[in-house]
Amino acid sequence: KAGVTQTPRYLIKTRGQQVTLSCSPISGHRSVSWYQQTPGQGLQFLFEYFSETQRNKGNFPGRFSGRQFSNSRSEMNVSTLELGDSALYLCASSQWDRGKGYGYTFGSGTRLTVV
Amino acid sequence: AQSVAQPEDQVNVAEGNPLTVKCTYSVSGNPYLFWYVQYPNRGLQFLLKYITGDNLVKGSYGFEAEFNKSQTSFHLKKPSALVSDSALYFCAVRDGVGNSGGYQKVTFGTGTKLQVIP
Numbered sequence: 001k002a003g004v005t006q007t008p009r010y011l012i013k014t015r016g017q018q019v020t021l022s023c024s025p026i027s028g029h030r031s032v033s034w035y036q037q038t039p040g041q042g043l044q045f046l047f048e049y050f051s052e053t054q055r056n057k058g059n060f061p062g063r064f065s066g067r068q069f070s071n072s073r074s075e076m077n078v079s080t081l082e083l084g085d086s087a088l089y090l091c092a093s094s095q096w097d098r099g100k101g102y103g104y105t106f107g108s109g110t111r112l113t114v115v
Numbered sequence: 116a117q118s119v120a121q122p123e124d125q126v127n128v129a130e131g132n133p134l135t136v137k138c139t140y141s142v143s144g145n146p147y148l149f150w151y152v153q154y155p156n157r158g159l160q161f162l163l164k165y166i167t168g169d170n171l172v173k174g175s176y177g178f179e180a181e182f183n184k185s186q187t188s189f190h191l192k193k194p195s196a197l198v199s200d201s202a203l204y205f206c207a208v209r210d211g212v213g214n215s216g217g218y219q220k221v222t223f224g225t226g227t228k229l230q231v232i233p
Binding site: 004006033035042043045048056088090092103104105106107108109111 | 149151156157158159160161164205207209220221222223225226
């Protein structure tokens with residue numbers, strides 16, 4: 001069974017550019033969440049999608065956006081990159097079934113460096 | 116509001132000694148509790164979870180966790196630490212019911228770095 005796939009693994013961008021990261025969840029998982037991880041801030045929740053709808057959003061500026069497609073694949077976009085956006089971006093997928101207590105399966109992440 | 120606290124940024128333990136990584140939580144209703152481990156430059160890996168039933172949950176790599184409802188804690192434990200256990204550990208809570216739309220919010224702790232000393 002394939003895991004959560006994030007592409008690309010590494011990315012170097014220039015300040016002011018925009019970037020799109022991709023996440024393919026485990027087959028059958030309909031919920032996809034995104035997290036930003038930095039040494040100083042730990043694991044920060046960005047947003048969660050289910051059935052192509054954003055269900056919850058963290059405390060990030062509007063430069064951070066995402067979407068989910070009908071096949072549950074998800075993308076997140078960061079526009080007007082800042083140096084502080086340099087981080088490991090993690091995607092996690094989960095099944096969606098109230099009362100089952102499903103956990104997340106994480107991808108290996110995309111390491112974004114803004115120069 | 117839902118929250119998770121991992122009071123220790125770092126835990127040091129000698130190889131072969133028992134280890135404990137602490138986690139306390141706050142959530143409405145019955146919680147679903149999880150532990151994840153992260154090795155350098157990798158995503159998080161699921162270790163174990165508590166949904167219901169026995170308060171002592173056993174997971175991967177010899178880890179276990181004890182759910183204590185009265186203390187709202189879910190501490191991670193291992194009887195004998197290995198150097199290879201050195202990693203970053205995250206506790207997470209998922210509310211057991213969700214909102215009217217069925218959405219079950221997940222909250223992660225800030226992580227505890229475990230250092231096992233040879």
